[in-house]
Amino acid sequence: METAEIRRRWLRYFESKGHSVVPSAPLIYDDPNLLFVNAGMVPFKPYFLGQQTPPWSRATSVQKCVRTGDIEEVGKTSRHGTFFQMNGNFSFGDYFKREAIEMAWELLTTAQSEGGYGLDAERLWPTVFKDDDEAFALWRDVVGVPEARITRRDENDNYWHMGVPGPGGPCSEIFFDRGSDYGVEGGPAVDEDRYMEIWNLVFMQYELSAVRSKADFDVAGELPARNVDTGMGLERIASLLQGVDNLYEIDEVFPVLDRAAEMTGKRYGDRSGHDAAHSHPDDVHLRVVADHVRSSLMLIGDGVTPGNEGRGYVLRRMLRRAVRAMRLLGYEDKALPELLPVSKDRMKASYPELETDFARISQIAYAEEDAFRRTLVAGTTILDTAVSRAKQTQASTGGQAPAQLSGAQAFQLHDTYGFPIDLTLEMAGEQGVQVDEGGFRRLMQEQRDRAKADAKAKKAGHGSTEVWKELRALGATDFRAYDALDTEATVSGLVRDGALVDELEQGGTGQVVLDRTTFYAESGGQIADEGIITADGARLRVLDVQRPVKGLVVHSVEVLEGALRRGALVQAQVDPEWRLSACQAHSGTHVVHAALRQVLGPSALQSGSYNKPGYLRLDFAWNQALSPETRSEIEDVANRAVRQDLPVSAAYMTLPEARERGALALFGETYDEQVRVVEIGGPWSRELCGGTHVQHSSQVGALTLTGESSVGSGVRRVEAFVGLDAMRYLAKERALVAEISQLVKAQPGELKERISDLLTRVKDAERELQSVRQQQVLAQAAQLTGQAKDVFGVRFVGHDAGELSGDEVRSLVLDLRSRLGDGSPAVVAVTGVAKGRPVVVIATNPLAREWGVRAGDLVKVAATTLGGGGGGKPDLAQGGGSDATKVGEALQRVEHTIGETVTAGR
Template identity: 80%
Template sequence: METAEIRRRWLAYFESRDHHVVPSAPLIYDDPNLLFVNAGMVPMKPYMLGQQTPPWPRATSVQKCVRTGDIEEVGKTSRHGTFFQMNGNFSFGDYFKQRAIELAWGLVTTPQSEGGYGLDPERIWPTVFQDDDEAFAIWRDQIGIPEQRITRRDRNDNYWHMGVPGPGGPCSELFYDRGPEYGAEGGPAVDEDRYMEFWNLVFMQDDLSAVRSKADFDIAGPLPTRNIDTGMGLERMATLLQGVDNLYEIDEVFPVLDRAAELTGKQYGAHSQHDAAHSHPDDVHLRVVADHVRSSLMLIGDGVTPGNEGRGYVLRRMLRRAVRAMRLLGYTEPALPQLLPVSMERMKASYPELETDFARISQIAYGEEEAFRRTLVQGTQILDTAVTKAKQTAASTGSTTARLPGERAFALHDTYGFPIDLTLEMAAEQGVEVDEQGFRRLMTEQRERAKADAKAKKSGHAGTEVWRELRELGATDWLAYQGLSTEATVRGLVVDGQRVEELAPGQTGQLVLDRTTFYAESGGQIADSGVITGPRGDLTVQDVQRPVKGLVVHTVIAGEQGVQVGDAVEAKVDPEWRVSACQAHSGTHVVHAALRQVLGPSALQSGSYNKPGYLRLDFAWNSALSAATRSEIEEVANLAVRQDLPVSAQFMTLPEAREWGALALFGETYDEQVRVVEIGGPWSRELCGGTHVQHSSQIGALTLTGESSVGSGVRRVEAFVGMDALRYLAKERALVAELSSMVKVAPGELPERVSDLLQRVKDAEREITKLRQQQVLAQTADLAQNAKDVHGVRLVAHDAGEIGGDDVRSLVLKLREDLGDGAPAVVAVTGTGGGRPVVVVATNSGARDQGVRAGDLVKVAASALGGGGGGKPDLAQGGGQDPTKVGAALREIEQALAAR
């Protein structure tokens, strides 16, 4: 049975038993504690914790999940994977233990011909919590499982909680006996390879008052409402129903592995033993490829783009690990174009949006691979030099362990984009340790410096508990779409994460009203500005956020007489701010539609930011836009503004919005009821909660000001709108007038005049270069005559000063020619062009006959300069970062010759 069919049967089974089918939430979820959704129950947490009232008593889902805690272990065994799917059924105060057990048993044992999974009932082994006599009795008396197949286990195995005070409860897990070929007999307590867990039923019945560890906690009493949270691993069930050994061999994963094996000429499993702990390196690499390609496909599909921090770094790391695994298997061509389509074909049955959006997904993935291939070439050379230096240092000090300094690993990451995990792997392959602790310390220092200038003014810096307490007083009546002002009552005040009864004059804090017209920052639009006027004076609103769902929080500075809880106030948004913000947000939608009209449907938005008068938009695209393309996009956008297109918003269900063709912003999570904003009907139709103009003409002027790359396969356009656009154009006009006056031509003749001046400058630079080369080459006779003897090799080591690499190379070649091919000779010259040092080394045939190679010497010198280099035995070139080290670089070459 294919995985997609297992998924379909799950949802159909529970839907037919009065469960509401909840679509999978995106992997990017609105939870500050999670990078990704890592369990099927994550979207249900607000209902489990009592933060929100569930809209249905029963629900079911198949939730996409990613766990990255043991990413280094992926491939080393057949158990570890990053992306997986968790089938869940949930009861919120409805059915409990007996019905949950009956539902699970019914689905897994019903014959496949009748819509079930058809597992052999005699091979299913339930486990229960050691004190849960009720669950034990249900399995024995109601289901009919013999006592010897029901295992009692302790808190470590069969009790669930979230690691914090709150709900918890005993579990009952289902294991399936895969047969004696997989291990010893005796049940899951004896061998969990033979007895594979595939379903966990959590009976949430206890209110935990303290949690000290997995097994050490206090139970305050029963929960007021008992809930059911179950999870069945979809990949685990596919492993069982498809009769394969592990998740890498199921129908959604193995085709990628098989294609990778075909491309590399490897045979998966040819060397492996049954014990997965002894996997052959080739099998490990193939599993890494299969897992990471599928995981990357799903992450990009949900809006993650490669980056250097957070979610983006996880994606970048997986993509690069997959590419590097293919290289280690001997495949040096671009690999993702061969593998990603295979994964999409297997996953589209469950997630058809992957096929619809594949142009964008593949563009991002292929762009990241190409960038990594460039990084590999440059970074590997620099790493090799650093590794050589580390080995030399270890040898000179008599140490048995070569160690790469944390500073060098940090420079590889920060300057060259070489990821630390790759540095660790490649250094280990050459027997060199890396000061990872030193690297982490430098990374932390860099992050702290970056954060120092932007201390959180966001209200979210307070702990979530205080916001939950305020949310329990009632949801904020949010009226941002209805007007700019409203009467309200101060419901709560918070300072430094603690609730207070008043703000003193001039004090900054967070304020919660029972209703507000202020827009809270979301969807790329920053918060409104304005004032809150009360009986004690005005409060200036600095920021507005939603720390928990349903609660709007204003960061304010209190006026001369402060403010108290219970005060009657008036919330007043700055009308000019709101108008400009509406112009910018509607302008963002117009630019997005213009991009898609000019570039095609794959130019989908992947992020945005807008504030009054300004917008920026990130979109999937691999190459820079030409000036002509930018002009065309700007013209299409301004034509839409001129046409005075109607702008409207309406609410509908998420499936209705998708059927209607509305575009969703990647990375956002949406309720079942969503707001769709239209500009000109289907021309621009997007899911959006922002504020907008009523007609496109109200956007005013729109001018693109910049276009750049912000990551692999992602470009960014920036624009001004309204009065800010007119001011920008006025500055441009003034600049053109000033330049025209300076070169004494009419504005229309300016390009030709500037081109002529640039040509004159180039001609002059060529003449200067020619004269400088002649001057440089005139030194060769004196330098050759003063060559130094180093163990029978004539050495010319010279710092040529402020000259670039081409001039240094010319000087080195002329010096080698002057020294001739008789006696062994080496020429090493450094120069500094544009503030960056360069070193070139050449050897004659006599020196090479004695084993002296230019490439080896240049690596030693470049390492002293803080860089790397390489080349052939007769001629090599390198560079670095520190021009003050050129003398040290030349001395390193002399010492290397002397040490032969």
């Protein structure tokens, strides 16, 4: 039975039992504690925790999940994987143990011809919590499982909680006996290789007051409503129903592995020279490829793009591990164009959007492979150089410990060249060099802390989650931002320094929660509204508006006059100019997005945006810079849409209805059952959006693109001004053109030709000046040669050449060395100053080197004196510094070092 059919049967069965079918949430989920959805119940957590009221009493889903905690183990065994799918059925205060157990048994044991999975009932072994007599009796008396096949287990195996105070309860797991080929008899407590867990039924019935460990917690009492949360791994049940040993051999994964084996000429399952407990290296690499290609496909499909932080780094790491694994298997060409379509073809039966969006997905993945192939060339050279130096340092110090790369070097490879730390560890280890991984992690954390500093500063005043949960329990904020700019409202709550207060006083700051508001809360790339809240004797300026929990709008304020008390009647007034400009920018973002797709094609899909009054930026999937002509065309299409005065409308509908109408969703966003679809000119621009917009496209006003750049592999960014800000920008450009026209005495239409001519003349003059200066420098050579000093038998020329570039100093040094000849030991040291920074170049002839005088050693002495560093070969070396006042001292130290070296050698 194919995996897609197993999925369909699951959803069909539970729908027939009155469950609402809930689509899988995106892998990117709005949870600050998670990079990705890592369990089937994650989208339902707010309901189980009592933070929100569930819209259904019973539900079912097949949830996409990614776990990356043991990514290094992927491939080493047949068990570890990153992407998986979790079948789940959930009850929110509806049915409980009996119904959950009965439905699980029925679906598992019903014949395949009748819509079930057709598992042999005699091979199913339930487990229950050791004290759960109710579940034990249900399995024995209602289902009819013999007592000998029902196992009682302790808290470590059959009790569920979230690791913190909150809901918890016993579990009942269902195991399948795979037979004597997989281990010994005795049930799950004896051998969990032979007895494979396929389903876990969690019965949430207790409130836990303290959780000290998996098995050590305090039960405060019964929950007000008992819930059921079950999970069945789709890949695991697929392996059983398809008669294969593990997830790598099921129909959604093995075709990628098989294609990789074909491309590399390897044979999967080759155990020659390896025992059963240790996988052949080729098998490990093939599994890495199969797992990471599928996971990358699903992550990009849900809006993740490669990057150096967070989710983007996980994706980048997976893609690059897959490419590196193919190279280790001997395949040097581009691999993803061969492998990614195979994975798409296997996954599209369950996720048809992968096929419709494959142009964007593949563009991002292929661009990342291209970038990594370049990285391997540049980064490997840098890494090899660093490894060589580490070995030299270790040898020169005579240390017994292995050579080591510093954390700073590993961080530079990651941050500058895109080398993942695991790749640095692996490649350095292959050459017998260790890496200061701890130092690398510290530098990474410092970078993360810096990146988060601004966001934390902005959100710092929003108090603790508990405060917002308490205020949300009083009711959702009546959100009226789409229909009005001002409204009367009542103060539901006041917060200062994270705690509820009764009053905010003049001159202070805090947060205000109103029962209704017209202020737009920051979301979807649009920043929050600004405005004023007034009450009897009080006036407050709104600084920021956020939604710390779903359904609750919070206004950060500064009290300008008077004091505001909880329960007061207020007038909330959005700044109309601010809102109009914000609407122009957000509608302008949609217009630019539609223009991009019209000019570049449907694969140029938005992957992120930001807009504020007068300004917008939009990130989109594309793997090359836009030409000036293409940018002009996009700008022209956008402005023609503005001029056509297209109608702008918004409507609510279900997510399936919106997709059927062709509405575009922002990747990575989580949407409710009902979504808001904003149209500009009907189908020309149709997107899911919760922002505020103009009523006709002409209200966007002027729109001018100001920049285009890369923000990652396969992702470009355009920026634009709209409305009055666009007019001001164009006015500044016009004034600049007029000023330049006056300076060069040309009409605006002649500027390009005139400036090009001037630049050519300047370059010719610079070349002529350079030639004259070079001749002057070399003219000094004869005179300087005659001034050579005798330093213990070495002819030495030390000269401060003044304002000369490094190249000019180098030319003078080489000329002087040539003039001094090879008849006796000779050293030339010349300093110069370029753009205020000193440079030093030193050369030696063969006899000087025979006497032990090396240019590389001397330049280090000089550069240290100048406050810098340098290096090079024994015959020629160059360095620099920061203190140009010490060039004389540097030359003296070079002369002194020559004397020390020669006398020591004698």
